[in-house]
Amino acid sequence: MNWKKLLTLGCAALFAAAAFTGCGGQQAATSSSSGAAAGDKIVVGLDDNFPPMGFKDENNEITGFDIDLAKEATKRLGREVEFKAIDWSSKEAELKSGRVNVLWNGLDITDKRKENMLFSDPYMDNRQIIFVKKGVTDIKDEQSLAGKAVGTQSASTAEEYMDGSEFFKSKVKEVKKYSDFVSAFMDLENGRIDAVVGDEIVGRYYMSKHPDTIDAVDVAVGPVSQFGIAFAKDNQKLRDDVQKVLDEMVKDGTVAKISEKWFGKDITLKK
Numbered sequence: 001m002n003w004k005k006l007l008t009l010g011c012a013a014l015f016a017a018a019a020f021t022g023c024g025g026q027q028a029a030t031s032s033s034s035g036a037a038a039g040d041k042i043v044v045g046l047d048d049n050f051p052p053m054g055f056k057d058e059n060n061e062i063t064g065f066d067i068d069l070a071k072e073a074t075k076r077l078g079r080e081v082e083f084k085a086i087d088w089s090s091k092e093a094e095l096k097s098g099r100v101n102v103l104w105n106g107l108d109i110t111d112k113r114k115e116n117m118l119f120s121d122p123y124m125d126n127r128q129i130i131f132v133k134k135g136v137t138d139i140k141d142e143q144s145l146a147g148k149a150v151g152t153q154s155a156s157t158a159e160e161y162m163d164g165s166e167f168f169k170s171k172v173k174e175v176k177k178y179s180d181f182v183s184a185f186m187d188l189e190n191g192r193i194d195a196v197v198g199d200e201i202v203g204r205y206y207m208s209k210h211p212d213t214i215d216a217v218d219v220a221v222g223p224v225s226q227f228g229i230a231f232a233k234d235n236q237k238l239r240d241d242v243q244k245v246l247d248e249m250v251k252d253g254t255v256a257k258i259s260e261k262w263f264g265k266d267i268t269l270k271k
Contacts, residue, residue: 041080042238044070045100048085049180052205052262053106065262069123069246070104072254076245088180089155092116095232102242103230106199108157110225118239120246122226123255124201124268128158130217131196131203133188139195141219146171148194151184153177158197161222182206189213197221201263226269247271 046054046066054064062083074081086094091107094100095117108126109119132139139145150168152158154177162168162175176193178184184196185206196203200216207214229246231239249255256266 041082042070042074042077042102043082043084043100044102044104045084045086045091045094046103046105047088047180048083049182050088050105050202051182053202054083054104065258066104066106068258068261069249069255070102072249072258073242073245076248077241088153091155091230095230098232101231101235101238106202106227107230108225109228110157110160112160113230116233117230118233118236119231120229120239120243121271122228122269123246124227125224126157126227127200127224128161128197128221129200129203129219130221131185131188131198131207132194132215132217133191134213134215136194136215139217141217142167142221145195145197147173149174149176149192151176151178151187151193151196152198153181153184154179156181156198157225158199158221162197165222185210185214201267 046062048054048056048062050064052064053066054062057063062085067083070081070083084100086100088105091103092113095103103117106126107113109122113119130139130142130145139148146167150162150172152162152175159175159177162172168175174193176184176187178187181196181198181202184193184198185203187193188196189210195217203214203216207216229239229242231242246255250268250270255268259266259268
């Protein structure tokens with residue numbers, strides 16, 4: 001076989017290989033852009049100091065109610081999951097940029113957030129209530145916070161409500177904002193603030209670990225909200241895939257079991 005024939009055969013083989021690779025590459029890109037191909041990693045963004053929804057345990061492992069839900073859901077989807085701690089005040093930017101695919105961490109569904117994110121169906125109710133130091137009796141409702149220093153978490157539903165409230169702007173001595181609720185509760189215990197306004201579920205979990213220092217004022221502050229899972233606006237397929245398996249988990253009792261593990265009873269919403 002002469003060199004010209006070898007060159008011709010070689011070029012033909014290279015062309016075929018390039019064509020095959022090109023088709024495969026195009027298919028892979030299509031799967032990736034949908035954010036739904038089986039086997040693709042789902043990156044879950046969270047505040048890793050938000051017990052009992054998502055937090056680091058004594059072994060520095062991320063755990064919690066939402067973590068267990070996400071692990072089971074991604075397992076059923078046949079996809080790997082990565083939990084990524086983010087600055088919660090920048091959560092929408094993290095989601096929009098694609099650095100995370102999902103926000104799954106006790107996130108309240110609000111009309112304002114719906115403008116920039118897709119949400120799953122709500123899976124749990126959540127109230128904002130007042131927490132005080134054990135033995136405090138002069139704080140009984142929202143109005144009694146007048147003249148007090150109140151703490152909350154930055155970028156939380158409680159902060160959003162207080163920022164829009166004329167009462168908190170004009171009557172409350174100070175609204176101190178923290179990177180997480182745990183820091184706010186620690187300042188409450190140490191007497192640096194008079195009260196914390198925040199998620200009932202998170203606060204009561206903290207109370208269960210500090211029964212001698214914190215009390216709850218069982219009165220809602222602002223409207224009652226609901227937790228949902230958030231996705232980027234252009235990721236409808238991932239939203240629908242996760243919703244489908246979450247519905248299955250509700251029907252077969254898995255969600256109820258996870259709730260009982262963390263809260264002692266099933267407090268999730270049913271359709």
